[in-house]
Amino acid sequence: MAVSLRPQQPDDMHLLTGGQSPFDDFGPASRTEPRPARLDADGGLAVIAADGQLAGDVSWHWTQWGPTAGSRCPMIGIWLRPEYRGHGIGTAAQAQVVELFFRHTTVNRVEAHTDVENVAEQRALEAAGFKREGVTRGAQWRDSTYHDGILYAVLRADPRPSLPA
Template sequence: MLLHGEKCYLRTFTQEDLPIFKKMQADPEFLTEYNFFGLSGQTSRREQGFQENGLIGPKYGALVVMTHKEEIAGDISYRQVHGGPTAEGTYAFNIGIALLPEHRGKGYGSEAQRLLAEYLFAVFPVRRVDATTDITNIPEQRALVKAGFTREGVLRQVQWRMGDWHDMVVYSKLRGE
């Protein structure tokens, strides 16, 4: 599967990508204050997900962000979240992105997030795609607005990271926006 934009495109993971992303998740140059959540088995879960469905499923998925020069810029993922007390018919998707340092600030993030939201709306009967980011992550907030997301508000002290609680800003994009 390929999703094309002017600056970058999204493609499915390959077996060859898995060691690259495993190394990136342990590389101090890649990890920032916004994407380090401690040492965990996240890479093994990703490998398991790849074996199960190629990391493209109805509840969770991940794609590789590629430049048109065929360089890996990072990855983008989605996960199903519930929007109400019942599990049926009230779900949305939450998306997240991580770009390599040399590919930040070039418009890949906003384009990748726009492409993923378009894909999710085209394939799934959801009304909403949302994203959260740290209240101090101004570049990501700008990227979300550029991708067509609307700032909704602040979730106070909702994320435990790096030994402290952090406020997160919620952005959403509704079907048809």
């Protein structure tokens, strides 16, 4: 699936409402501003489908596994509008974000995390080159309760699929 990523624009916001998925119910949407399109801070990009329309957004926040900056890595997330799900866009968009981080930053690792029941995201991540690392028990507060998740990561040295741009 051919997809492209571009900076988010104010006009995108009404289509990037979040929700509409049992795995994306974090309460009322509070974000009205585009996420910054920068890799060295928490940010995000718009996902554009082959038809030129806004399919959703990818985002990232930085986590750290030790006291020094060398242990920092981004954790990515994605949300697609319902009509753009199930066409390979989630796989392609997340693979492109991984390439952005490995080409333009020095990170060794890109992470993702999803609900134990979110099979579509698990398959999309694995198709994008992520490896399943383990279960995070009770890690995510969502929809008024704690949920178990699965931690995924792809390392710079890992083989990555070649997907159409």
